[in-house]
Amino acid sequence: MIASRRMVLAALAAGALAGCDRLGSPGSPASGGRIASAVPAGSHAPGTAPTAAPTAAPPSGSRVTGPATSATPVLTRAQVVVRYGHLRPHTWGFGGPGVVRDLPTARRVIALTFDACGGRGGSGYDSALIGFLRRRQVPATLFLNSRWIDANPAAFAQLAAEPLFEIANHGTRHLPLSVTGRSAYGIPGTRNAGEVYDEVATNQAKLGRLLGVPPLFFRAGTAYCDDVAARIVTDMGDRLVSFSVNGDGGATFTPGQVRSTVTAAPGGSIVLCHMNHPESGTAQGIAAAVPYLLASGYRFVRLCDELRVD
Numbered sequence: 001m002i003a004s005r006r007m008v009l010a011a012l013a014a015g016a017l018a019g020c021d022r023l024g025s026p027g028s029p030a031s032g033g034r035i036a037s038a039v040p041a042g043s044h045a046p047g048t049a050p051t052a053a054p055t056a057a058p059p060s061g062s063r064v065t066g067p068a069t070s071a072t073p074v075l076t077r078a079q080v081v082v083r084y085g086h087l088r089p090h091t092w093g094f095g096g097p098g099v100v101r102d103l104p105t106a107r108r109v110i111a112l113t114f115d116a117c118g119g120r121g122g123s124g125y126d127s128a129l130i131g132f133l134r135r136r137q138v139p140a141t142l143f144l145n146s147r148w149i150d151a152n153p154a155a156f157a158q159l160a161a162e163p164l165f166e167i168a169n170h171g172t173r174h175l176p177l178s179v180t181g182r183s184a185y186g187i188p189g190t191r192n193a194g195e196v197y198d199e200v201a202t203n204q205a206k207l208g209r210l211l212g213v214p215p216l217f218f219r220a221g222t223a224y225c226d227d228v229a230a231r232i233v234t235d236m237g238d239r240l241v242s243f244s245v246n247g248d249g250g251a252t253f254t255p256g257q258v259r260s261t262v263t264a265a266p267g268g269s270i271v272l273c274h275m276n277h278p279e280s281g282t283a284q285g286i287a288a289a290v291p292y293l294l295a296s297g298y299r300f301v302r303l304c305d306e307l308r309v310d
């Protein structure tokens with residue numbers, strides 16, 4: 001752990017993570033392109049589509065243009081409970097107020113995002129995938145769960161030291177973000193506003209300690225949230241990120257399915273895949289999709305390169 005920390009601090013000293021704390025210039029390499037359609041559903045299981053919003057709710061998220069956040073929790077747990085503890089949710093799914101689902105651009109730009117969910121069966125490390133991204137200098141945003149970091153301290157330290165990768169928050173216990181305990185893929189969600197705070201803030205603080213600066217973006221376990229939970233995350237100063245293309249079907253797709261899904265991603269897509277299942281088809285599929293997209297004029301970015309953060 002001490003070694004990990006030292007590496008991270010060294011990276012910070014070298015300015016390795018610069019550009020991730022405000023709207024960055026596209027400082028990353030790669031380009032390529034072809035257009036196609038987005039894909040539905042899930043994460044962590046052959047998913048079904050999210051349920052729709054039953055009643056009216058605040059602007060439900062998709063394209064984001066407004067300013068974002070500084071990612072430092074500005075509320076205490078007690079304040080969150082007072083402010084949101086009495087509210088009932090109206091939506092459940094991959095969207096919601098303030099939720100980022102794609103990049104605010106129509107250019108041939110794609111954000112590849114890889115979740116590391118942690119826990120039993122979810123703490124693997126797909127070194128072939130990461131090795132490919134390194135070799136081809138393909139930038140990506142890595143959403144790391146607290147438990148995955150604990151299980152992979154050396155890999156974490158290495159990834160955190162590389163400007164090619166942006167580190168983001170994938171929760172503490174990897175729970176769907178609910179104020180009523182609602183489940184997704186059989187995983188019971190957080191049960192109230194206080195637990196939403198815990199799920200976000202605990203790993204946020206851990207990453208802040210390890211990286212020297214807190215991450216800018218949060219994605220819930222399974223990517224599901226309700227509208228009250230989404231508002232809590234925003235109020236805490238984080239930016240809640242979902243996805244527009246389910247690139248590996250919760251790490252269940254074959255390489256061919258990953259390739260065809262990812263090559264079909266239109267400009268502005270946020271592609272969700274996984275980096276914690278080396279046995280899956282993700283690495284091979286990504287390795288096949290990326291050269292095709294580059295040759296077609298697409299460019300790959302980290303979220304912080306395209307999403308405005310004040």
Ligand SMILES: [Zn+2]
Pocket residue numbers: 043044115116117170174220221222
């Ligand atoms: Zn996950």
